[in-house]
Structure formats: C-alpha cells, structure tokens
Amino acid sequence: MGDSVFFYAFAALAILGALGTVLFRSAVHCSLALMTSLLGVAGLYLMQGAEFLFAVQIVLYIGGIMVLFLFVIMLVNLDQAAKLKQFNGQTPLAVLAILGTGAAFYAFLAKGVATLPAPASATVMTGGNTENVADLLFTSYLLPFEVASVLLLVAVVGSVLMAGKGGTR
Amino acid sequence: MITINHYLAVSATLLLIGTLGVLTRRNIVVILMSIELILNAVNVNLIAFSKYHNQVTGQVFAIFVIAVAVAEAAVGLGVLIALFRNKGSVQADEVDLLKW
Amino acid sequence: MITYSATDHFILLPALLLGMFGIAVLLLDFLFPKDIKGRGWLVGIAISGLVFAGWQLWEQHRYLAEHGMTPLTGFNGALVLDNFAIFFNGIVLVSAALVMLISYRYLENEHEHHAEYYALVLFATFGAFFIITGVDMVTIFIGLETMAVSFYVLVGFLRGDKRSNEAAMKYLLLGGFSTGLLIYGFSIFYGLTGSTTLIALASVVPARGPHDPLLYLGIVTTLAGLLFKIGAAPFHMWAPDTYEGAPTTVTAFLAVASKTASFALLLRVLAVGLSGARPQWEPLLTGAAVLSLTIGNLAAITQSNVKRMLAYSSIAHAGYLLLGVVAGNDTGLIGVAIYLLTYAFMTIGAFLVLVALRRKGAAVETIDDLAALSRRYPSYALLMLVFLLSLAGIPPTAGFIGKYYIFLALVESGKYGLAILGALYVAVSLYYYFRLVRSMFFVESTEAQVLAPSNGVRLALAITGMATVAMGVLPEPFIRMAAASLGR
Numbered sequence: 201m202g203d204s205v206f207f208y209a210f211a212a213l214a215i216l217g218a219l220g221t222v223l224f225r226s227a228v229h230c231s232l233a234l235m236t237s238l239l240g241v242a243g244l245y246l247m248q249g250a251e252f253l254f255a256v257q258i259v260l261y262i263g264g265i266m267v268l269f270l271f272v273i274m275l276v277n278l279d280q281a282a283k284l285k286q287f288n289g290q291t292p293l294a295v296l297a298i299l300g301t302g303a304a305f306y307a308f309l310a311k312g313v314a315t316l317p318a319p320a321s322a323t324v325m326t327g328g329n330t331e332n333v334a335d336l337l338f339t340s341y342l343l344p345f346e347v348a349s350v351l352l353l354v355a356v357v358g359s360v361l362m363a364g365k366g367g368t369r
Numbered sequence: 370m371i372t373i374n375h376y377l378a379v380s381a382t383l384l385l386i387g388t389l390g391v392l393t394r395r396n397i398v399v400i401l402m403s404i405e406l407i408l409n410a411v412n413v414n415l416i417a418f419s420k421y422h423n424q425v426t427g428q429v430f431a432i433f434v435i436a437v438a439v440a441e442a443a444v445g446l447g448v449l450i451a452l453f454r455n456k457g458s459v460q461a462d463e464v465d466l467l468k469w
Numbered sequence: 470m471i472t473y474s475a476t477d478h479f480i481l482l483p484a485l486l487l488g489m490f491g492i493a494v495l496l497l498d499f500l501f502p503k504d505i506k507g508r509g510w511l512v513g514i515a516i517s518g519l520v521f522a523g524w525q526l527w528e529q530h531r532y533l534a535e536h537g538m539t540p541l542t543g544f545n546g547a548l549v550l551d552n553f554a555i556f557f558n559g560i561v562l563v564s565a566a567l568v569m570l571i572s573y574r575y576l577e578n579e580h581e582h583h584a585e586y587y588a589l590v591l592f593a594t595f596g597a598f599f600i601i602t603g604v605d606m607v608t609i610f611i612g613l614e615t616m617a618v619s620f621y622v623l624v625g626f627l628r629g630d631k632r633s634n635e636a637a638m639k640y641l642l643l644g645g646f647s648t649g650l651l652i653y654g655f656s657i658f659y660g661l662t663g664s665t666t667l668i669a670l671a672s673v674v675p676a677r678g679p680h681d682p683l684l685y686l687g688i689v690t691t692l693a694g695l696l697f698k699i700g701a702a703p704f705h706m707w708a709p710d711t712y713e714g715a716p717t718t719v720t721a722f723l724a725v726a727s728k729t730a731s732f733a734l735l736l737r738v739l740a741v742g743l744s745g746a747r748p749q750w751e752p753l754l755t756g757a758a759v760l761s762l763t764i765g766n767l768a769a770i771t772q773s774n775v776k777r778m779l780a781y782s783s784i785a786h787a788g789y790l791l792l793g794v795v796a797g798n799d800t801g802l803i804g805v806a807i808y809l810l811t812y813a814f815m816t817i818g819a820f821l822v823l824v825a826l827r828r829k830g831a832a833v834e835t836i837d838d839l840a841a842l843s844r845r846y847p848s849y850a851l852l853m854l855v856f857l858l859s860l861a862g863i864p865p866t867a868g869f870i871g872k873y874y875i876f877l878a879l880v881e882s883g884k885y886g887l888a889i890l891g892a893l894y895v896a897v898s899l900y901y902y903f904r905l906v907r908s909m910f911f912v913e914s915t916e917a918q919v920l921a922p923s924n925g926v927r928l929a930l931a932i933t934g935m936a937t938v939a940m941g942v943l944p945e946p947f948i949r950m951a952a953a954s955l956g957r
Contacts, residue, residue: 207371211379214413218383218406222390227398234402237383241409244376248420250428253412256435265405265442272446273398276453287393294392302385305686309381312683313374316660317673319421332425333432338471341429343481343544344611347599348436350488351615354592355440357495358622361585362447362637384653391646400642407649411656418660427659433607434652437614441645444618448625448641452634 207247213240225286227273235266252330376417383410397452401445408438479529480543480550483522483558484598490518491591498584508583512573512925515587519566519594526562530555538956546666547605554602556806556954557733561597564725564813565590567933570925571824572718578827579627579716586626590722593619597730604741606655606665609734613651613698616730617644620723624715636714643697643707651694657687658742667742674745688743688750692757695738698731701787702760709768712780713834720776721820724783725813732790732809736802739794747797755795759890761788766897773835778901779819782860785898786812792891793875799957801878806951808871811940815859815868818933822853825922825930836905840914850909852934857902859937862895867940870948 217237224230242257327335337345383406390403412431419427478485494515498508529550533541540551568590576583592615599612621644625637655665661683662669677684697704712720743750765785772778786808793805826833826842826849833839843850859868872895879888922930940947 204371207375211375214379214409215382215386218386221399221402221406222386222394227396230396230399230402234405237406238409241383241413244379244413245416247371248376248416250416250419250431253416253428253431253435256432260435260439265439268442268446269398269402272449275450276398284395286395286399288395291393294389298385298389298392301388302381305381305385306378308682308686309377310374312681312686313372313377315677315681315683316373316421317663319423319663329425329428333428336425336429337432340426340545340547341433341607342471342473343547344433344605344607347596347608347611347615348433350491350592350595351440351611351618352436353492354589354615354618354622355443357585357588358618359443359447361582361622362444362625362628363450364628384649387649388646391642397638397642401645404642404645404649407646408652411649411652414653414656415659418656418663421660422663424663426663426665427656430607430656430659430665433611437611437648437652440614440618441641441648444621445638445641445645448621448634448637451625451628452631452638455629455631455634 203247206243210240210243210247213237214244215240228270231266231269231273234269235262238262238266249329251328252333373417373421376413380410380413380417383407383413397449401442401449404445405438405442408434474543476541477543477548479532480541480548480602483525483529483562484595484602486518486522486525487591487595487598490514490521491588491595493518494584494588494591509573511583511587512569515591516566516569518591519562519569522594523559523562523566526555526558544605544608546668547608548599548602549604550602552954552956553733553736556950557601557729557809558598560729560810560813561594561601561726564722564729564817565594567817567821567929568718568722570929571721571821571923573925574923575716575718575824575827581626581628586623589619589623592616593623593722593726597726600730601733601737604667604737606658606667609737610652610655613731613734614648616727617648617698620644620719620727623719624711624723626719627716632714633716634714636711639714640707640711647694647697647704649694650690650697654687654689654691654694657683657690661687667738670742671744674743677746679746679748684746685749688746689753691738692750692753695731695735696757699728699735699787699790700784701757701791702764702784703757705761705764705784705787708784709777709780712783713774713777717776717820717824720779721817721824724779724816724820728783728787729809729813732805736794736805740802751795751797754791755887758788758791758795759887761785761791762891762894763788766894766901769898769901772901773837775823775834775836775839775905776820778836778905779816782898782901783816785894786860788894789872789875789891792887793878795887796875796878796882796884798878798882799952799955800874800881802955803948803952803957804871804874804878806954807874807944807948810947810951811859811867811871811937814933814936814940815856815866818930818937819853819856819860821926821930821933822849822856825849825926836908837912837914839905840908840912842909845914852930853909854906855934855937857905859941861898861902863899865938865941867937867944869941870944874948 214237217233220233221230245254387403387406415427415431596612596615603609621641627633700708765781769778769781793801859866862868862872876888
C-alpha cells in the first residue's frame, strides 16, 4: 500500500516535470521542471533498491548538470528568446506522430511484459547496494569504465575548445 | 501492487515526452534538456529490469548512461556558446545558413 | 578480483596505442612553447600512433591466421577479436591516416589549433575500435559515444565559422537523440536477457516467436538509432547540413570512419544478436534501403554545393549497403565489406580534391567553382573523374565491384525487384556525377589561383587514386580479404 503511494507520487513528479520541461516558455522554468523530473526519477531509483544511483542522480545530475544548464542559460541571456514563438511549424504533426507511436508503444509493452523470462532464482545479494555495484563495475565492466575516462577527456577537451575564444575570423 | 509494468510505462512516457520536445521546440537549450529526459527514460528501464532480474548489472549500465549524458551536455553547451557568440541566437530553426 | 590477462592485453593493444598517442599529442602540445617552428611534428606523432596501431592489427591478423582463425575473446566476453574486427578497424585506421595527411595544411590555412584536432581524430578512431570489436552492449555504447562526441567537436572545429557551429549543433542534437533511441533498444534487450552481451541476446531470440512484442520494440528503437548513425533515410536529416558545414577534412573522415564503424555495429547487432529475428528486421531494413536510395539520389540531382551533393550521394550509398544486408546471403555480406573498403578510398579521394583546390581565402565548394578544371589543373580533374566514376560504380574502377556483388546477391536470393530498383538508381546517379564532370571538362571559366598543395595532400591523393584504380582492375586480393573478414 505505502509502496504504491510513493510510486505514484514519484511517477507523477517525473512525468509532470517532464511535461513542464517540454511545455514551459522560459528556459529557466524548463530547467526547474527538468530538475523536478530528475528528482522524481531519483525517487523511482530508490524504490527499486538502487541507492547508489539515487545518490548519483541527486549529486551529479541535479547538482552538476542542471547547474551547468542554468549557468549557460544565464550566460546566453534568453530573455529575448522567451518572447519568441516556442514551437516550430511541425508541432501538430509531431504531436500526432507521438500519440500514434505512444499508443503502439504501450500496446507492445503491455503485451510484452508477460513474456519476460522468469526472474532468476532470488539469489540473495550480500553486502550493500554500493558494494555490489562497485564489485561489478570494477570486474566485469572495468573495460567500459576505462573507455569512459577517454570519453570524459574528449568531453573536457571539446567543451573547453568550443567555449573558449578562438578562430581568427 | 506495483509491478515492472508500471516502471516501463513511466519510462515510455518519459521517452515520448522527450521525443516531443526534440521534435517541436525551437530553443536549443530546451532540446538538450529533452535529450536528458530520453536518457532518464532509459535509466528507469534499466533499473526496473535490474530489479526484475535481481542483479545490479542494469544499475552499472545506468551509471554509464549518466556518464554519457554528462559528456553530451557539456559538449552541447560548449557548442551552444560558440554558436551564440557568432550568431546571437539559440533558436534551432533560426540556424538557417544551412537548411534544417 | 580485477583481472587483466595477456589475451585481454593483446586484443586491446591497438586501442591502447591510439588512446596513449592521443593523450601524448595533447600533453606535448601543452609542454612545448608555441613558437617552435609550427606544429608539424604533432602530425608526425599522431600518424605514428596510427601506424603502431595498424602494426598491432597486423600482428593480431598473423596470430589468428596461425591459430586457424578461431576468434579470441577478452574482458569476460566484452571484446571479440576476429577477422571481421581486424578488417573494419583497418578501414577506419587507414581513413584516419589519410585524413591526418591532409589536415596539417588545412588547419594552417584556417589558423586553428592543431593538437586538439589530431587528438580528437585519434580518440574517434579509439572509440570506433570498441564499436567494431565489442560484443557487449555497454562497451559498444561507450565506444560509440566516444566516437560521436569526438565528431561533434571536430565538426564544429572552425569556431569562428557560423556554418561549422551550426553543423556541429545540428549533428549533436540529432546524434544525441539517436543515441537515446539506440540505448532504449539496448535497455529492452537487457530486459529480455538479463545480460548485456549480444551473444546472450542471440540465445534468447529463437525461442521468442516472430511476433514477440518486446523484441520488436527493441529492434525498432535500436534500428532507428543505427540508421541515424549510418546516415540512412528516414533518419538522414543531419547528413547534408553536417557534411556541408564541417571542415572538409572532417567531412571526409566522418563520411568514412563513422559510416564504417556504424555499419560494422549494424552487422554485429543483426548478424550476432538478432540473426534469429530476421523476419522482424528485414522489412524495416528493406524500407530504409529503398527510401535511402530514393531520397539520396533524387535530392543529389538538385544540389549546387559539391559537399552537399556528396552527402546525398552518401545517403544513397547507405541504401546500397543496406540492400547487401537485406539480400541475406554470403555474397551480400562480402559485397557490404568490399563496398565499405572501396567507399573509404573513393570518398576520401573526392573530398581530398576539394581540399587540394583550396584558393586563397575561400574553399572550393560549388560545382561552378570546379569549372574548366581540366584546363587549369588536368591532374586534379582526372583524379576527380576517377573518384566520381567509382562512386557511380562504373567499371573498371573500385566502386564497381561492391555494387556488382550486392546486385549479384540480390539476384541470388531472388529479390529481383530490389536489384532492378538499385540498377535504375545507378543510372540516376550517373546524371548528377556527370554534371560535375561536365563542369570540370566542358565549361569555360576565368582562371583562379589555387594554393600549392602540400606534400601530404599529394601523397594522400596518390594513395586514394591508385587504390581506387587498383581495386577496380585487380579486385581479386581485395575480394579475398573481404571474404576472409566474414570467415568465408
């Protein structure tokens, strides 16, 4: 009972926040709505026993990425942009397409979930969630972990290069 | 009773809303935010399946998705600043030297 | 327990070298003062990184040949070293090396940074390695993103140029969106198997019937993401803008390396993970192929910008390549492999001519800019003619064999309609390629001074030109290489 109350609360937070992100006029409002949505998603992580991800979501996503977004919004000064038309010409078409795709999506999911393989016999995981995640991350997924370091290096080099002053023309 | 269906439905909804944002918004910052929404939809999926299979593999996968989201947002905002400096606009369809 | 076996090391070595040289380029640029006689030596370091990586690939090939071609797996099944991986990695490495050769002078002309450019090219190659070699979805995904983010930055490398900014922005927004779709598909596959390897996916697919809803959802979203990456219709919108706005050297690299790596991934996902679900993905792929051929070829006719025209023609090429996959037999797959090999040389060659013809202050871009080229610079005109003939698929140039194999495969598998359609579009493509030829050979123009090409450009032109002719005249060894890459 308590479970479903929390689920619906977090799910509503996530979905309403997402709607706000897409529909609000001012980019600052959009980013606040996105934070709400991310918070809802973080709650869903917590309910699924992913405590480590919950922390990552709050600290890194909401604390890091969203601050970056807000910073850029302030930097490029969107006051002018907020007065303009916010949706492009293909909006009605896109809404129709999304509704159609959405119906198909839910139908497929509803039929599909019944066909999921039976979950593996409940092996009791010892240790805390963070410990288990770390164990897996640094054994089976060590290679992608190391590759991700290069990805982040590329991102650092790229964003410094792009945002820096340069070009002689 | 909350089952995996509910989580998958939330995820699908987030994916669709994010797609709507990418397709309809003119403001580039908001399009970038919509892409973040899509990546979050993927994460909800991964976490739900991870719980369903009684593993943490999906959670590890989700960590990588977050790392990618960070990288994309950082570079995207960097490119946005470069564009704004040259052009003074952040509307996707005013970026019109090339056809959209 | 963290384990790192000798096998792991052996498989990873090419990527390790690429990554280390990339970091070395960045650090050395930082350590040495800016005024020591330009930055030419950085290209040397970057190219030697590619050469070392290529040498390791060769060692891996020798090892496999000595051990009866049994694939090696490393990192708990995340990477698979087989001839397929070596072949496609080889194409990406060669294209990176060719692009390095032409980039130094290009960057000098544009007054742009050198170190970051070379490092990003190396990192993109590094990412491509994991796309091509990986069979684990997490590894593939991270490799794909490493390559994609490197390309976003490379496309926007001319920060002072509005068109470059816009191209990067569009590529990034649509690329990020397609990544989201792809990874959503991967998350469904994870749900179906409880594992992130494509091999586990292959083992559950046959048990699921032809109308399995979750599998279908996964296939549709994954394919949408992949079609974006290979630049096939209906997800091709980024290609013309990005090709036109990016620095021409980057366009050449993007057209070849990104397409090759993404196609290798498409083949891996469909042939390893989803071979049992062919009835589900084949109609989707057929539709995408026909649409790509139509949109690519018809839109190319009306273009006046050469880079844009080549972009639409690359969409059409993606269509031919997809037809090879749709054919579904060995001939078709060999056709795809050989097509990608020849495509690398002829595409880089065509963009190279544009780079070489750069004038003081302005790049050569429109078809009119090429007018009377045969009188002004007969050697360039002749080379461009060879590349265009090859792109159109006229014997005896390299482009012919790829198309020949793909049409042969379609006929062998009884898909006559698709074969005829493909052949018709070859005729259409002749029209727009020959529009360029006409401008070069039969249109008068005033003289325009071209900057003298660097030795790197000359060398790269010689390599691509000779390769394009050699593969057309003597296709045998190359066909054997392509067949071996697929274990045939």
